Amino acid sequence: MHLQEPILCPVSVSAGRLGQASGRYTKQLSDLKGLYEDQTAFAAALGQGDALVYEVTDYRPSANAGDLIFGVTRMEPGRIGDEFYLTRGHIHARADRPEIYYGEAGQGVMLLESPEGDIRAMPIGPRDMCYVPPFWIHRSVNVGTTELVMSFMYPADSGQDYAIIERAGGMRQRVVATADGWGLRDNRLYKPRPADEIAVLYAANSKNDSKNET
Numbered sequence: 517m518h519l520q521e522p523i524l525c526p527v528s529v530s531a532g533r534l535g536q537a538s539g540r541y542t543k544q545l546s547d548l549k550g551l552y553e554d555q556t557a558f559a560a561a562l563g564q565g566d567a568l569v570y571e572v573t574d575y576r577p578s579a580n581a582g583d584l585i586f587g588v589t590r591m592e593p594g595r596i597g598d599e600f601y602l603t604r605g606h607i608h609a610r611a612d613r614p615e616i617y618y619g620e621a622g623q624g625v626m627l628l629e630s631p632e633g634d635i636r637a638m639p640i641g642p643r644d645m646c647y648v649p650p651f652w653i654h655r656s657v658n659v660g661t662t663e664l665v666m667s668f669m670y671p672a673d674s675g676q677d678y679a680i681i682e683r684a685g686g687m688r689q690r691v692v693a694t695a696d697g698w699g700l701r702d703n704r705l706y707k708p709r710p711a712d713e714i715a716v717l718y719a720a721n722s723k724n725d726s727k728n729e730t
């Protein structure tokens with residue numbers, strides 16, 4: 517039996533990065549077009565330069581079921597209109613795969629939406645651990661004035677499906693600045709998911725379960 521070699525990856529909270537990472541990507545404002553409600557504010561922000569919004573460094577030992585991907589997300593503070601900087605957001609392509617996030621620095625919100633459109637907004641600060649259960653669409657939002665750094669881990673065969681959010685016109689609610697910090701506002705562009713799309717999502721993933729059992 518050929519075993520993988522164990523690895524130790526230091527988390528640099530100040531750099532917001534995973535040491536020994538096998539992968540890295542960044543997303544800038546221009547990658548996040550269409551996600552924010554205020555198009556005028558978005559165009560104005562882009563006019564000031566294509567700012568970096570977030571960086572992900574991770575370690576992917578394999579894509580095998582049972583293995584784990586882990587890493588660090590670093591998000592800049594910022595707003596487009598009254599909406600805070602956010603990640604694209606996704607549901608796992610194998611939607612029954614969960615995820616854990618751990619707050620390292622800054623103040624964030626994990627915005628979650630069920631396929632049926634129920635919303636949860638979980639504030640994450642340093643040393644908070646947030647469990648994203650199977651089947652929840654999730655997106656990170658930096659609601660603070662400093663960098664948000666979070667570690668994460670999820671099953672290596674999860675994958676990411678971004679189209680589920682696009683088809684619905686975004687997530688059902690937006691995280692916006694209020695007088696005392698942040699709050700939620702309905703997304704005017706949101707179209708609830710049709711029942712058949714929800715049924716297909718749950719059915720596809722119950723097939724994954726039976727695949728795993730045989």
Ligand SMILES: O=P(O)(O)OC[C@H]1O[C@](O)(CO)[C@@H](O)[C@@H]1O
Nearest residue numbers: 572589603604605606668670676
């Ligand atoms: O995939 P997005 O929406 O760019 O968001 C990035 C986050 O999601 C993850 O892919 C985890 O599911 C991490 O890499 C990172 O924390």
Ligand SMILES: [Fe+2]
Nearest residue numbers: 608615654670
């Ligand atoms: Fe995820």
